[in-house]
Amino acid sequence: MTAGTTVAEVAVALLLVAGGVLSLASAIGLLRMRTFFMRMHPPAIANTFAVWCTALAMIVYFAVFQDRLALYVWLIPIFLSITAPVTTALLARAALFRERQRGGDAPPPPGDVPVSR
């Protein structure tokens, strides 16, 4: 056990726990925020920060303790940063459309002509 592996060990542990704690905080937000659009924000934490931390922890762990450079793990954050905007934007549009139909708390469509579908 050298000093380098000890530092790596602490770094891996901290990264893992940081991801877990922030993900838990975002779940609390998902449960406790009052309106739907406020609830859309917290899950993005799990999508970005928690995934980055876990992927980084995995790369460090494999590099230090198993002597292989597992850079491919970084594909998951890249993949998620491409796919997450698609689902979020679609869901936001759907929610806006449904809230307007229901007369809920959503800003009216721009312009004087109401959207017709």
Added chain:
Amino acid sequence: MTPLIDLAVTVTLSCYVAAMALAFVRLLRGPAAQDRVLALDFIYINGMLVVLVLGIRFGSSMYFESALLIALFGFVSSAALAKFLLRGEVIE
């Protein structure tokens, strides 16, 4: 597997499980359909994170592939559900 990492893995896994339980409450409670889709997407992401953490726990890169698959399926299902909410049909 050192004791410190073992402890961190345990703490992290309990955090993710608690997060999934809270999101499950939101999934059951709604109130609107979009809330349920959002909660389901969140549960998918957390399940993927659990698999990644298990990959560190058992020191195997096989878990990476299943995590990638979970992310893929989560994306497709959430996008299809959101599309369904938007128009009432998935493929037009």
Added chain:
Amino acid sequence: MKRLFPAPLLSASLFVMWIALQGSLAAGDLVLAAFLAMAIPIACAPLRPLPVRIRRPGVLVRLVLVVGSDVFRSNLQVAAGVLRSPWRAPRGAFVRVPLDITDPNALAALCAITTVIPGTVWTELSEGHGLLLHVFDLHDEVAFIANFKQRYEKPLQEIFE
């Protein structure tokens, strides 16, 4: 060359991704990666993707770093906002941002940036009326719009237009 690789950026990233997934530089993997890098853009051609031209790679790198640090900061802010919401509720609000960019690729990139940052969600884009954003904790609408345009829209304009 142009006929063989209609989308060089896509081909290059497919090649790198395949090699990374396989985790080896054996001849067979290289051949397969090259085949996929050639075949997938051709297979995707019927979808008619708009050609992407990146004019200022330096600005792109800087934008990625800026967005990365903003995601980090916004994560902590949103998490803190959630945890202290019983005492001080975050002021969520819709903001309409007038946009100057029109290039579809730049708009797609802007959509990705706003949704990846936890504090903002892209809600609606309508022609002539700008972009409707939902912000988790809004303090000053005018300052937010100015900052948003300066930080993300201007670099995107330089990169894509």
